Amino acid sequence: MTRYKLSKKDKKALVDEAVREVGAEIAKIIDSSEDVEVAKVKYAGLTDLFFADGVVALARFENVGLIPSLYLIYKRGVVPNYPSVLVDQGAVPRILNGADVMVPGIKAIEGYFHVGEKVIVRELDKGRVIAIGVSLMSKEEVESSQKGKAIRTLHYLGDEIWELSSR
Template sequence: MFKRFTKEEIHSRSNIKSSAQRGLKSRFIDQFPDVEEVVELIIPKKSQIILIKCEEKIQLYSMNEEVVFFQSFDDLIPHLKVVHKFPQSFPRVQVDRGAIKFVLSGANIMCPGLTSAGAKLPEENIPVDSIVTIYAEGKEHALAIGKLTMSTDDIKSINKGIGIELLHYLGDGLWNLTE
């Protein structure tokens, strides 16, 4: 999604009202229930969020000149820097070492990379179209964020095809964006 993202793709910037900020916070909590305990650290009450509209109907939400999360269609997706600060607040999966170079080049994640020896999927099922953070075997921080193309139970049982559509990863255009 952000493989070749540049400043030229930004169309407009505008401050959003405090009522809209409250709505964004509640949508973010609805999507990621574990983020409720840290949402005031991510978006403090008296802060001003700036909406940045980009091409392909992507909206970035920025605060203090750093993107906090972005929106693609109906999903609110945290920026990797937010995930690095609050890793326990987001659902996570782990890929094996062999998948790292492909993920960091922007490739979608195949099911075998999520079910092999070094990979980990959560015990409880995560439904299709959920946003997950992607960690790598032997690494401390998340290297990407993606959207499940099938549930985690289906990934375990089918073990073929694309399991996660990559949305944002270390080193992509959004990661390197400076306002």
């Protein structure tokens, strides 16, 4: 993993991209950080990790783009304006082991999404964010289906991205 500090020009480009992909609040965290670094990674579709003052703030995935790290979401209390699915307690341990989100585990949907869009995964009981993924079905398909994979999990609590942040 190669890691280096971003130039002012590259930092500005990242902030502009973050505004579009994860929202202005998270982009502002990057912009206000003294030290912004990128680590080049090749792992399961992950291409870049962006560190803001030593903490993983963003991850870039092939064919998906930027997502915020869950550590940043919890540390700063800022959640991107993505649609959400709420999953039952039976699905939570599986998702926290890296499993994709299956239709039967989804108990509610907040917002609208098409195939290929970023989605927040929350636990039903307390509404806590447990993962971020990309939809494999549209909202209508999820609501009308009784089986199948609905969301490909990209990042979940306790994964490698989380571990890099919490050190």
